Amino acid sequence: MSHTIAVIEGDGIGQEVIPAAVDVLESLDLDLEFVEGDAGDAVKEATGEALPQETYDLAADADATLFGAAGETAADVILPLRDAVDSFVNIRPAKAYPGVDAVRPETDLVFLRENTEGVYSGHEDDLSEDLSTLTRVVTTSASEKLAEFACEYVDDGEGFSVVHKANVMRKTDGRFRDAVVRVADEHGVDTDEVLMDAFATRVCLDPEQFDTIVCPNLAGDVLSDLAAGLVGGLGLLPSANIGDDNALFEPVHGTAPDIAGQGVANPMATVLSAAMLLNHLGYSEESDRVETAVETVLAEGPRTADLGGDADTEAVTQAI
Amino acid sequence: MSHTIAVIEGDGIGQEVIPAAVDVLESLDLDLEFVEGDAGDAVKEATGEALPQETYDLAADADATLFGAAGETAADVILPLRDAVDSFVNIRPAKAYPGVDAVRPETDLVFLRENTEGVYSGHEDDLSEDLSTLTRVVTTSASEKLAEFACEYVDDGEGFSVVHKANVMRKTDGRFRDAVVRVADEHGVDTDEVLMDAFATRVCLDPEQFDTIVCPNLAGDVLSDLAAGLVGGLGLLPSANIGDDNALFEPVHGTAPDIAGQGVANPMATVLSAAMLLNHLGYSEESDRVETAVETVLAEGPRTADLGGDADTEAVTQAI
Ligand SMILES: CC(C)[C@H](C(=O)O)[C@@H](O)C(=O)O
Ligand SMILES: CC(C)[C@H](C(=O)O)[C@@H](O)C(=O)O
Numbered sequence: 001m002s003h004t005i006a007v008i009e010g011d012g013i014g015q016e017v018i019p020a021a022v023d024v025l026e027s028l029d030l031d032l033e034f035v036e037g038d039a040g041d042a043v044k045e046a047t048g049e050a051l052p053q054e055t056y057d058l059a060a061d062a063d064a065t066l067f068g069a070a071g072e073t074a075a076d077v078i079l080p081l082r083d084a085v086d087s088f089v090n091i092r093p094a095k096a097y098p099g100v101d102a103v104r105p106e107t108d109l110v111f112l113r114e115n116t117e118g119v120y121s122g123h124e125d126d127l128s129e130d131l132s133t134l135t136r137v138v139t140t141s142a143s144e145k146l147a148e149f150a151c152e153y154v155d156d157g158e159g160f161s162v163v164h165k166a167n168v169m170r171k172t173d174g175r176f177r178d179a180v181v182r183v184a185d186e187h188g189v190d191t192d193e194v195l196m197d198a199f200a201t202r203v204c205l206d207p208e209q210f211d212t213i214v215c216p217n218l219a220g221d222v223l224s225d226l227a228a229g230l231v232g233g234l235g236l237l238p239s240a241n242i243g244d245d246n247a248l249f250e251p252v253h254g255t256a257p258d259i260a261g262q263g264v265a266n267p268m269a270t271v272l273s274a275a276m277l278l279n280h281l282g283y284s285e286e287s288d289r290v291e292t293a294v295e296t297v298l299a300e301g302p303r304t305a306d307l308g309g310d311a312d313t314e315a316v317t318q319a320i
Numbered sequence: 321m322s323h324t325i326a327v328i329e330g331d332g333i334g335q336e337v338i339p340a341a342v343d344v345l346e347s348l349d350l351d352l353e354f355v356e357g358d359a360g361d362a363v364k365e366a367t368g369e370a371l372p373q374e375t376y377d378l379a380a381d382a383d384a385t386l387f388g389a390a391g392e393t394a395a396d397v398i399l400p401l402r403d404a405v406d407s408f409v410n411i412r413p414a415k416a417y418p419g420v421d422a423v424r425p426e427t428d429l430v431f432l433r434e435n436t437e438g439v440y441s442g443h444e445d446d447l448s449e450d451l452s453t454l455t456r457v458v459t460t461s462a463s464e465k466l467a468e469f470a471c472e473y474v475d476d477g478e479g480f481s482v483v484h485k486a487n488v489m490r491k492t493d494g495r496f497r498d499a500v501v502r503v504a505d506e507h508g509v510d511t512d513e514v515l516m517d518a519f520a521t522r523v524c525l526d527p528e529q530f531d532t533i534v535c536p537n538l539a540g541d542v543l544s545d546l547a548a549g550l551v552g553g554l555g556l557l558p559s560a561n562i563g564d565d566n567a568l569f570e571p572v573h574g575t576a577p578d579i580a581g582q583g584v585a586n587p588m589a590t591v592l593s594a595a596m597l598l599n600h601l602g603y604s605e606e607s608d609r610v611e612t613a614v615e616t617v618l619a620e621g622p623r624t625a626d627l628g629g630d631a632d633t634e635a636v637t638q639a640i
Contacts, residue, residue, distance in 0.1 A: 075487040103423060103524050119439075119456065124491035130461050132491040136439065136454040165538070167395045171444035171452040197545040204423050204524070204549025218485070225517040226546055229524025 002031040003281050006062035008055060010040040010077065012255025013265035014068020020267035020317040021066060021274040024293075028278075028286050035062065039077045040070035040255075050076040059084040059248060064277050067250040068270065074254065079122075082115055085248045087241035088142065089149050090115040090220060091276070092252065094227035094237060097298050100307060104230040107207040111227070112153060112160070113220025114146050114176075115241055120217045138172040138216070140179045147183035149242070150214045159190030160212040163199045163219055176216055200226060228252060235306050238272035240280065247280050249273040259305075263312050266304040268294050271320055293320045322351040323601050326382035328375060330360040330397065332575025333585035334388020340587035340637040341386060341594040344613075348598075348606050355382065359397045360390035360575075370396040379404040379568060384597050387570040388590065394574065399442075402435055405568045407561035408462060409469050410435040410540060411596070412572065414547035414557060417618050420627060422552040427527040429547050432473060432480070433540025434466050434496075435561055440537045458492040458536070460499045467503035469562070470534045479510030480532040483519045483539055496536055520546060548572060555626050558592035560600065567600050569593040579625075583632050586624040588614050591640055613640045 005025070009018040025032060037055035044050040050073035059065040059081055070077040082090070090113040096102040123135035154160050162180050166173035177193065184191045194202070194210075196219050203210060203223070207230055215223065228234045237252040251269030259265055271294055279287035297319045303309025304316055311319075325345070329338040345352060357375035364370040370393035379385040379401055390397040402410075410433040416422040443455035474480050482500050486493035497513065504511045514522070516539050523530060523543070527550055535543065548554045557572040571589030579585055591614055599607035617639045623629025624636055631639075 079488075119485075119489055124489065126491055126495075130459045132458050132495045134456040134458075134489055134492045136456055138452050138454075139450045141450050165439075165541075168399075168538075169439055169444065169454055171446055172454045175446075175452045197541045200520075200542050200546040201549040201554060204546065205553055218488075221485075221517045222520050222542060226520035226524065229521040233525060234521060 002033060003063040004033045004035060004061070005277070006037055006058045006065040007034050008037045008039050008059070008065065008067045008081075010068040010255070011042055011071040012069055012257050012260035014040070014070070014255060016260070016263060016265045016313050017251065017267040017270040018066060018068040020313050021270040023317055024271050024290060024320055025274050025278070030283060030286065039081070041073050044073050044076075051080050056080060056084045060246065062246070064246065064281060065248040066270070066274060066277060067248055069251065069253065069255045071255045071257070078250070079120065081248055082241050085241060085246040086243035087115050087246075087248060088145050089113065089242050091240040091242060092220065092224040092237070094224060094231050096231040097236060097295065099299055100232050100236065102230065102232040104204070104207045107227060107230045109203075109207060109210055109227050110212050111220050111224040112146065112150050112212060112214045113224065114142060114215070114217045116217070117142055118217035136169070136172055138175050140175055143176045143179035144183050146214060147180040150180070150212065151184060151187040151189045154189060154212050158211060159192070160184070160214050161194050161199075161210055162191050163194050163196055163213050163215040163223065165196045165219070167195060173216065180214055196223070199223060203227065204230065224252075233306075234269070235266055236268050236272070238269050238276055240273070240276040242280065247277070249277040263314065264305055265313050266306050267313050267317050268298070271317075290320070322353060323383040324353045324355060324381070325597070326357055326378045326385040327354050328357045328359050328379070328385065328387045328401075330388040330575070331362055331391040332389055332577050332580035334360070334390070334575060336580070336583060336585045336633050337571065337587040337590040338386060338388040340633050341590040343637055344591050344610060344640055345594050345598070350603060350606065359401070361393050364393050364396075371400050376400060376404045380566065382566070384566065384601060385568040386590070386594060386597060387568055389571065389573065389575045391575045391577065398570070399440065401568055402561050405561060405566040406563035407435050407566075407568060408465050409433065409562050411560040411562065412540065412544040412557070414544060414551050416551040417556060417615065419619055420552050420556065422550065424524070424527045424550040427547060427550045429523075429527065429530055430532050431540050431544040431547070432466065432470050432532060432534045433544065434462060434535070434537045436537070437462055438537035456489070456492055458495050460495055463496045463499035464503050466534060467500040470500070470532065471504060471507040471509045474509060474532050478531060479512070480504070480534050481519075481530055482511050482513050483516055483533050483535040483543065484513070485516045485539070487515060493536065500534055516543070519543060523547065524550065544572075553626075554589070555586055556588050556592070558589050558596055560593070560596040562600065567597070569597040583634065584625055585633050586626050587633050587637050588618070591637075610640070
């Protein structure tokens with residue numbers, strides 16, 4: 001079966017790491033067709049729009065999308081793109097790789113972040129000279145959908161942690177927590193509840209006590225970036241935004257303006273995002289091969305400058 | 321001048337660490353009058369109310385309040401108490417002490433957390449079977465008031481970081497950021513802006529790049545607890561809720577049900593909170609003496625079990 005992959009490089013090192021990941025995908029000789037779209041600061045400069053309608057449609061119509069990074073316009077690009085692929089969960093693994101400097105080398109977490117609501121609702125108003133409000137939205141349906149996904153995602157017997165702030169956001173996060181725990185109970189999946197602030201302390205002190213974390217949108221944003229800090233930075237972290245019929249894959253890092261254009265960016269986060277894409281499309285064996293290749297190169301080199309090496313993007317990509 | 325201090329032990333180890341801190345305050349021979357109030361799980365059990373009106377009034381009428389911890393009812397006690405003292409800023413230092421196991425021993429941060437609004441507005445509604453909303457509130461006036469405080473708080477020339485998520489919460493956090501930066505500019509105080517998620521990564525990787533952090537309510541809650549993880553846990557962290565004519569001081573830790581009632585709780589976070597109280601009332605020399613005493617005991621012992629020692633609360637309190 002042929003799959004169409006939308007490819008959106010965006011700005012900065014997006015233009016280097018995306019071609020690298022596409023090279024890796026092409027080397028696998030699968031029936032993948034790549035179609036390219038533009039988005040980001042440069043497009044906004046040229047056309048007034050950070051995410052042109054064509055690019056939105058490209059992502060919406062493709063079987064999967066691979067996106068690099070956008071600069072100042074990041075929110076204007078990534079939030080609509082998540083919407084274009086109808087993504088209800090953002091999967092964010094945060095794993096410390098052997099041989100990579102990490103604050104907490106034993107970290108191995110996966111965040112399953114609700115990807116449609118919470119404070120990302122987009123409903124904000126300036127009500128007076130002094131006052132603005134934002135409507136934080138939580139639905140049982142979105143919470144249940146996330147929980148159903150989480151129950152399939154975790155291995156049998158493993159369970160997951162539900163992270164929330166229902167002691168303060170009683171109705172909204174209370175609804176989230178109740179829905180997620182109820183669905184997990186129905187599936188016989190164990191859960192433990194952790195308040196968002198307590199999670200932040202505990203994950204620093206002992207990341208091994210956690211495994212899979214299911215949480216609302218902003219909690220997932222902040223806590224997965226916290227976990228990124230524990231594993232040594234955003235440089236190696238992939239992510240997936242999953243919808244029913246579609247999905248979007250992106251490295252967690254940004255455009256890295258300091259090194260952009262020099263061909264020395266580390267392509268690994270994007271290659272690992274491509275591995276998640278392969279897995280999503282059913283190529284699980286190829287996905288494992290790509291991930292193993294990245295791990296082997298991490299162990300044996302070559303390495304880019306962010307990991308203390310002096311290899312360029314091309315050399316690392318070829319090695320993978 | 322005589323000062324009235326409301327003393328609220330609450331539950332669990334609150335009943336051990338508060339008397340310890342009061343002992344330390346009494347040893348200074350200042351003109352302080354202590355009045356006691358009840359709050360927490362046990363009071364709720366007995367009376368149906370976690371925070372009786374008398375206790376609320378006691379805190380509202382006192383010059384300052386020292387609060388221990390509450391169990392299940394924590395939010396029902398602490399949020400109204402913050403309101404009773406009209407507190408607009410929550411000061412949360414997170415400093416790693418020499419000789420105490422820390423994930424990041426170089427951490428020395430102070431969070432100035434907005435303490436009245438954001439998602440703590442209390443405005444939540446169940447709008448349908450499926451949907452709940454929360455109204456996140458941000459005002460220019462509260463943001464400016466926090467910023468004025470921050471400008472006085474930081475030493476000249478030092479500046480502070482403004483942490484927010486205005487790329488997503490454009491109107492609310494945009495208002496917060498604009499107000500804080502404008503006030504700082506007017507006072508000639510330097511600021512740098514950091515997105516909340518980026519802060520979470522960066523503070524793990526290199527806490528020394530930050531110093532004083534000014535942020536909205538929930539950001540302050542989560543990020544200060546993250547910093548607590550970096551310094552080795554909540555066990556030593558004091559906090560202050562400052563109002564115009566009143567203030568409330570509390571350790572960041574909770575009721576520690578596992579060790580409550582045994583007389584072995586570490587009183588240091590509460591004693592350091594009492595030091596913040598002294599400073600607030602103008603006894604800055606006594607405040608410094610208490611802080612130095614805690615540091616000396618940390619360096620030379622005795623230590624409670626949480627710090628690897630076997631001393632009890634009483635022994636550590638006497639040593640201080
Ligand atoms: C760019 C921004 C809107 C985005 C988010 O908040 O989701 C980013 O931080 C992320 O996590 O992908
Ligand atoms: C108990 C809870 C309501 C409180 C908060 O969220 O402010 C606590 O986490 C804190 O930080 O003091």
